[in-house]
Amino acid sequence: MLPFLWMISTSFKSRGALMTLPIEWIPKNPTFDAYIKVFTRFPFARAIGNSFFIAVSYTVLTILSSSMAAFAFAKIKFPFADGLFKVYLASMMIPVQVTLIPLFVIMNKLGLINTYTSVISPSLFRVFAIFLLVQTIKSIPDDYLDAAKIDGAGLFTTYRQVVMPLCIPTIATLCITTFMDSWNDYLWPLVMLTDRNYMTLPIALSTLNGQYATEYNVLMAGSLISMIPIIVVYIFAQKSFKGSLVSGGIKG
Amino acid sequence: MEKRKNGLKNQTSAVPFLLPSFKGLIIFSLLPIVISFFLSLTDWNGIDSLNLNVFLKDHFIGFQNYVKILTGGEFFRVLGNTLYFIVLYIPLMLIFSLLIAWLMNKNYKGVSLFRILTYIPVLSSWIAASLIWKWVLAPKFGIANNMLSIFGISGPAWLQSEQWAMPSIVLVSVWKDTGFFGLILLSGLQGIDKTYYEAAAIDGANSWQQFWKITLPLLSPSIFFVLIISLINSFQLFPQVMIMTDGGPNGATQVMVERIYKYGFKYYEMGYASAFSWLLFVIIFALTNLQMKMQKNWVHYGA
Numbered sequence: 001m002l003p004f005l006w007m008i009s010t011s012f013k014s015r016g017a018l019m020t021l022p023i024e025w026i027p028k029n030p031t032f033d034a035y036i037k038v039f040t041r042f043p044f045a046r047a048i049g050n051s052f053f054i055a056v057s058y059t060v061l062t063i064l065s066s067s068m069a070a071f072a073f074a075k076i077k078f079p080f081a082d083g084l085f086k087v088y089l090a091s092m093m094i095p096v097q098v099t100l101i102p103l104f105v106i107m108n109k110l111g112l113i114n115t116y117t118s119v120i121s122p123s124l125f126r127v128f129a130i131f132l133l134v135q136t137i138k139s140i141p142d143d144y145l146d147a148a149k150i151d152g153a154g155l156f157t158t159y160r161q162v163v164m165p166l167c168i169p170t171i172a173t174l175c176i177t178t179f180m181d182s183w184n185d186y187l188w189p190l191v192m193l194t195d196r197n198y199m200t201l202p203i204a205l206s207t208l209n210g211q212y213a214t215e216y217n218v219l220m221a222g223s224l225i226s227m228i229p230i231i232v233v234y235i236f237a238q239k240s241f242k243g244s245l246v247s248g249g250i251k252g
Numbered sequence: 253m254e255k256r257k258n259g260l261k262n263q264t265s266a267v268p269f270l271l272p273s274f275k276g277l278i279i280f281s282l283l284p285i286v287i288s289f290f291l292s293l294t295d296w297n298g299i300d301s302l303n304l305n306v307f308l309k310d311h312f313i314g315f316q317n318y319v320k321i322l323t324g325g326e327f328f329r330v331l332g333n334t335l336y337f338i339v340l341y342i343p344l345m346l347i348f349s350l351l352i353a354w355l356m357n358k359n360y361k362g363v364s365l366f367r368i369l370t371y372i373p374v375l376s377s378w379i380a381a382s383l384i385w386k387w388v389l390a391p392k393f394g395i396a397n398n399m400l401s402i403f404g405i406s407g408p409a410w411l412q413s414e415q416w417a418m419p420s421i422v423l424v425s426v427w428k429d430t431g432f433f434g435l436i437l438l439s440g441l442q443g444i445d446k447t448y449y450e451a452a453a454i455d456g457a458n459s460w461q462q463f464w465k466i467t468l469p470l471l472s473p474s475i476f477f478v479l480i481i482s483l484i485n486s487f488q489l490f491p492q493v494m495i496m497t498d499g500g501p502n503g504a505t506q507v508m509v510e511r512i513y514k515y516g517f518k519y520y521e522m523g524y525a526s527a528f529s530w531l532l533f534v535i536i537f538a539l540t541n542l543q544m545k546m547q548k549n550w551v552h553y554g555a
Binding site: 002003004006007010064065066068069071072076078081084087088091093094095096097098099100101102103104105106121122124125130155156159180183184186187190191201202205206209216219220222223224226227230231234235 | 265266267268269270272273274275276277279280281282283284285287288291298368371372373375376377378379380383384385386387388390395427488490491494495508509512513516517522525526529530532533536537540
């Protein structure tokens with residue numbers, strides 16, 4: 001906890017006050033200098049926007065793609081379903097670092113470096129989300145689906161109007177964990193985004209760290225800003241969050 | 253009427269539902285893994301043309317990258333650094349997460365505030381956490397050494413010291429991960445039937461005995477899960493290192509992913525980096541399998 005308070009305190013210090021001994025836990029002359037600097041020296045407001053846009057899109061796409069796949073695996077009979085599901089699960093063992101270089105090559109060939117697309121698109125394939133949703137959808141009684149069929153509903157209508165509403169608790173959980181994963185992700189956006197105007201907050205912070213390595217007041221201000229949205233989400237969603245992190249903790 | 257076991261029978265209608273994730277599987281998993289292995293057999297620098305006709309003739313070098321990695325000293329030095337990290341990190345992390353789980357499992361005023369507080373490190377990004385600790389551990393003006401000096405200890409230069417750089421990385425990792433693993437262990441603790449403790453208390457077992465004979469065995473599935481995840485994470489150690497030490501001083505905190513990233517994107521030795529990443533893959537694969545087997549032998553699943 002102390003490091004966190006130290007961060008808040010530092011972010012309100014001027015550059016000179018960083019280097020006073022004994023250290024000041026409560027800044028004697030609190031200033032917003034660091035906050036002003038972080039926004040003027042770097043397109044930081046833009047980084048906040050990028051992070052929001054990317055994390056929200058990433059989450060929405062994950063939910064859509066995963067729930068569709070999960071519906072197919074859980075309720076539609078098709079050839080090789082078990083085999084395919086095993087391939088999906090097995091792919092979880094492949095570390096991101098192995099696919100990083102080839103994916104950089106592919107994205108580069110497609111001209112997608114420094115685009116939002118490159119950062120968001122891996123959301124199409126989040127095995128853990130699929131796995132969790134398969135479990136949920138399997139627990140939905142088939143009678144519900146039969147009833148929908150008798151009423152003349154096609155598969156898509158069934159998926160949208162019967163299955164999805166029953167998955168809301170799981171989806172809420174996944175939304176929070178996926179958003180957080182995407183918001184805090186480092187390695188993938190680090191490789192995909194090199195243009196300051198496209199950077200997400202963690203990449204922006206690591207760039208600032210490279211340039212202003214000793215101006216800790218600026219770095220702490222930036223770090224604090226990057227943490228606030230997640231902490232707010234957590235405090236509001238604490239109840240569902242507690243369970244969700246345990247079940248959603250493995251990265252897909 | 254034919255009795256259906258479950259599900260809607262339909263041969264082709266699954267296709268549109270599976271298409272997005274299947275595309276993802278191909279693009280983000282299967283295709284890259286094949287390309288990665290292929291690149292690991294080349295000395296490609298990331299720049300030269302990928303035209304297959306010329307490419308094979310110019311760049312194909314068979315298993316030379318692997319030979320170079322496994323016979324050179326760097327790989328084992330980096331592996332040693334990782335093992336050093338693991339030896340310090342896992343016991344510390346386990347002890348603290350057990351402690352946190354135990355504290356969160358009690359009913360007292362302010363327990364929910366305690367939960368939020370232990371959770372802040374988990375919610376923050378690795379980058380923010382690493383920046384905070386870099387400043388905490390700053391040799392002269394950081395709080396770590398200033399607090400040590402109260403007790404008359406003059407603290408080391410932490411990140412600038414070859415000896416203390418890796419322990420510093422361990423420190424931030426424990427700080428960041430303990431809340432998360434504590435939560436997993438907490439849900440394990442909450443799953444233990446209270447009647448075991450009541451029975452043990454009647455038989456005169458003290459709380460220390462209760463911990464060793466009841467809590468630990470019944471918690472073993474959760475502990476085991478934490479162990480697997482944290483071990484795999486340890487081999488993928490990266491952001492902390494990049495932000496806090498950049499692999500230094502003098503290579504003391506170089507680890508596998510840091511090497512893969514540097515070789516691939518800083519030194520443009522994409523072939524070499526790919527081979528390195530395959531060795532990482534092999535290690536993680538072996539670990540997962542080994543632990544799956546061990547799980548059968550010593551994990552106690554409660555009734």
